[in-house]
Amino acid sequence: MATEAHGEGGGLAFHPMDQFIIKPLFGGDTVSWYTPTNATLWMAITVLVIAGILIVGTSRRAVVPSRSQSVAEMAYGFIHKMVEDVAGKDGLRYFPYIMTIFMFIVTANFLGLIPMAFTSTSHIGVTAVLAIAVFVSVTVIGFVKNGAGFLNLFWIKAAPLPLRPILAIIEVISYFVRPVSHSIRLAGNMMAGHAVIKVFAAFAALLAISPFAVLAITAMYALELLVAFIQAYVFTILTCVYLKDALHPSH
Amino acid sequence: MATETTAGHGIEGVQGSQLASEMAGSCVNADGGAVGLPQLCGDWMGNQIFWLIVTLVVTYFILARIALPRIASVLSERQGTVTNDLAAAEDLRARSVEAEEAYNQALADARTEAQAIIAQNKAEMQGELNEAIKRADTEIAAKTAESEKAIAEIRASALENVQQVARETAAEIVAAFGGTADEAKVSSVVNSRVKG
Amino acid sequence: MEGSIVEMGAFIGAGLASVGMGGAAIGVGNVVGNFLSGALRNPSAAAGQTATMFIGIAFAEALGIFSFLVALLLMFAV
Structure with missing residues (x-):
């Protein structure tokens, strides 16, 4: 189907998915697992930006912070408070891990909004790895901390006894659906916004509606700025919620 | 991983977009456009996962080793500074209250002293005045007596x-x-x- | 001819799947609206529940994203 759409010479050319193609950086055609690609490039830029904000920005260690230092401190305080509020005091042990996830997602989301950039977090492969890592580590933490008591998460004591098996089935299913929804939410949001912007950009080729298209792209871009932050926030806070379930499985 | 799927396309020296795109895998068509969802292309997954793990590990070490301890120390240092400054401000405030009390005390002291000095001065002046008046009286009396004598002499x-x-x-x-x-x-x- | 019927069905299915995004929009609006009406009644408790609101938004939004994904799969991947 998509092939036919690309084959047409005239008229509107919608290629909303082409922006997600992975290309090798230094020529060549094969994409092996070690090939440096545009995904590699943008992940490296993500790391550099994180280091720039969190290390270069704070290098002066000023008591009265400069602008970049206060951004770093704000991010730190934001995630620290979130972990403490949602997962509790003992969740603070995992704070660097959660901070890593948050900084990676929020930076990649915002870098993806630069025109011509590649959005690493719009790929389900990437977000699935993040979500599965959270899922596996949370499950392991839950069993290590609580032993078999972790299974109380699925056996709800507050419910009447006949209902408990049914609830347990529902809880188990919802527990295993977590990484799916966790990853697809982020990737889907990023992909949807970028694809919609591309569709509007294709409409801009028509002279009659191009002003409308440009306005729509601007509005979508503003919405995407919001979404880029909110999705990173949501991914992080859900990680904290899952962590809380692992640390304190009794409801 | 992706190596197996792309290994079969490793023919070298082939020109033309058709063949080149075939070499890139099954996810890109002849024009370089995406076939299906690029997100679901199995050839690209391994690459992304590998580089993502590299990125996450690097980020984790950057954060855990350098950035987070530094920010934490800056924040705690600021907390300490703020606490110290607050204590110092409290101290200064107490000292200013003390100083004000001392000032008021000094003012009251000075006032009573001034009253005492005024009273003493008044008493002194009164005494001097009385003395002067007495002296003047005796002088006048002496002069009167003298002039009376002179008058008596003149009369005699x-x-x-x-x-x-x-x-x-x-x-x-x-x-x-x-x-x-x-x-x-x-x-x-x-x-x-x-x-x- | 047969292929075009499959294509037609896929596009119709994609359009139907897009309806789910409208449902997600309603859901998100409902969540935020109810949060706001509660927050205006008791503003002091609102700040502590913002995170909960975002979690609710995320859950409501996820289902819309699922339907969007189904639409995309039908359009590009089937």
């Missing part, structure tokens, strides 16, 4: 002169009547007359 001398004149005049008158004036008699008569 004037009386004498009158007696003298009267005696001489009486003697002259007696002589003019042709008598001889007895000096002692004239003088006693005149004296009695003048006194009379």
Whole structure:
């Protein structure tokens, strides 16, 4: 189907998915697992930006912070408070891990909004790895901390006894659906916004509606700025919620 | 991983977009456009996952080793500074209250002292005044006495002169009547007359 | 001919799947609206529940994203 759409010479050319193609950086055609690609490039830029904000920005260690230092401190305080509020005091042990996830997602989301950039977090492969890592580590933490008591998460004591098996089935299913929804939410949001912007950009080729298209792209871009932050926030806070379930499985 | 799927396309030296795109895998068509969802292309997954793990590990070490301890130390240092500054401000405030009290105390002291000095001065001045008045009184009294004496002298001398004149005049008158004036008699008569 | 019927069905299915995004929009609006009406009644408790609101938004939004994904799969991947 998509092939036919690309084959047409005239008229509107919608290629909303082409922006997600992975290309090798230094020529060549094969994409092996070690090939440096545009995904590699943008992940490296993500790391550099994180280091720039969190290390270069704070290098002066000023008591009265400069602008970049206060951004770093704000991010730190934001995630620290979130972990403490949602997962509790003992969740603070995992704070660097959660901070890593948050900084990676929020930076990649915002870098993806630069025109011509590649959005690493719009790929389900990437977000699935993040979500599965959270899922596996949370499950392991839950069993290590609580032993078999972790299974109380699925056996709800507050419910009447006949209902408990049914609830347990529902809880188990919802527990295993977590990484799916966790990853697809982020990737889907990023992909949807970028694809919609591309569709509007294709409409801009028509002279009659191009002003409308440009306005729509601007509005979508503003919405995407919001979404880029909110999705990173949501991914992080859900990680904290899952962590809380692992640390304190009794409801 | 992806190596197996792409290994079969490793033909070298083939030109033309058709073949080149075939080499890139099954996810890109002849024009370089995406076939299906690029997100679901199995050839690309391994690459992304590998680089993502590299990225996450690097980020984790950057954060855990350098950034987070540094920010935490900056924040705690600031907390300490703020606490210290607050304590210092409290201290200064207490000292200013103290200083104000001391000032008020000093003011009150100065006022009472000033009252005392004023009272003392007043008393001193009163004493000096009294003394001066007394001295002036005695002086006036002395002068009065002196002038009274002078007046009495003058009066006495004037009386004498009158007696003298009267005696001489009486003697002259007696002589003019042709008598001889007895000096002692004239003088006693005149004296009695003048006194009379 | 047969292929075009499959294509037609896929596009119709994609359009139907897009309806789910409208449902997600309603859901998100409902979540935020109810949060706001609660927050205006008791503003002091609102700050503590913002995170909960975002979690609710995320859950409501996820289902819309699922339907969007189904639409995309039908359009590009079937």
